[in-house]
Amino acid sequence: MCGRYAISMPPEAMRDLFGFLDEPDFPPRYNIAPSQPVPLVIRESDGEGRPRRRFLLVRWGLVPSWAKEMPQSLLINARAETIAEKPSFRGAFRHHRALMPADGFYEWQAVGKGPKQPFYIRRKDGKPFAMAAVWDTWMPSGGSELDSCAIVTTDANEALAPVHHRMPVILDEKDWDLWLDPAATEKELLALLRPAPEDLMEAIPVSTRINRVANDDASLQERSLVDPEPEKPARPKKPATDERQMGLF
Template identity: 45%
Template sequence: MCGRFAVTLPPDAMAQLFAATPANDLPDVPNYNVCPTTQIHVIRAGEGQRHLQSMRWGFLPHWYKTPTDGPLLINARAETIAEKPAFRAACRERRCLIPATGFYEWTKDGEGKRLPWYIHRSDGAPLAFAAVWQDWARGEEAFRTCAIVTTGANDRMRQIHHRMPVILEPRDWALWLGEEGKGAATLMRAANEDVLEFYRVDPKVNSNRARGEDLIAPI
């Protein structure tokens, strides 16, 4: 799965990297502890161009009566996304990208304590997670929401966790966004083992209130 990540790229750099037009209400960066239900940076295609905008991380199916009416859907499994009622329409029609600098995963020591790891691209480039989005509204409450697509981990990542986000290379962004016709399903696979590297970080990131650049410092 992917339940926490970091993003440090300024909005203008994100807009340039993804050739997207930025909105005016983007979340503050850097953020070294991006948590579910907060607003995050998302790239979607529409109206003949790409848009960099803010969305709520936590997908809300249209039948939810309130944002807490069902499970918190921060991830969508690649293996079942096309069949699950919550995601199947979004998988066909509303795919997007979520930029990140790195993400966190956890193991446990012999006493059951959670040990955080920070995972990032080995070449230092930003990550682009495959994701899907959905508009949700009830009365005066309205959100544009999203979920990160995950798949089975590659052999190296499996040392930490059995799942990982689907990470897309720049050559695949247009296909995932629906700009190059059909075939996006072929992209929902684990990244090659040499794409990512990881190291232990301080357990203070276990708190969703933790802030600061030192959260991604190796220990």
């Protein structure tokens, strides 16, 4: 599962990397949470039918176009293993795929009985990357339309499995066009939904300040270890009693 992530690259750098013509206005974010607006890169045709990439700001938490009402639980992740069959995701998988720019994402590791240790997971070379995403447009009765998305996840690779058993699908740059191509076959698309190479990412332990959504600054990505919960002193054992003897009182 991916429940928090970061994207702090300047808008101009994002435009140059992902090759869209829009001028995005998206501030640096270090602790993006579900239900918040997130940037996507999608493909559409221009006025003459030629393909182009476009910047789109959407809500994180997919609402399928066919939904009669807002889902009670946020659909923030779509499992790669079932994305082509699950009713909530299959339409978006077939018709509305996107690149989700990111600098890194966060996962939590259980540490004994104390608080979980958060980790910031990024590329070892520090470069931004694209997570595979699906999106859709929902139009409720009597309301304005809502664009929303979910991150595609897969099994974690061996390097990240000790932290969490799932990870976002991180698309190689050479595969961006294929993921966005409306003519791509299901077989071609599913082949892209695999764990990242073992040597691509690194996991950095960070402070539990990341747990609070209101905290959103660069210091969240600084190395920090969670203090283990102190062990409770053992209770003294009660002296054994000899049940064969009667008490005086």
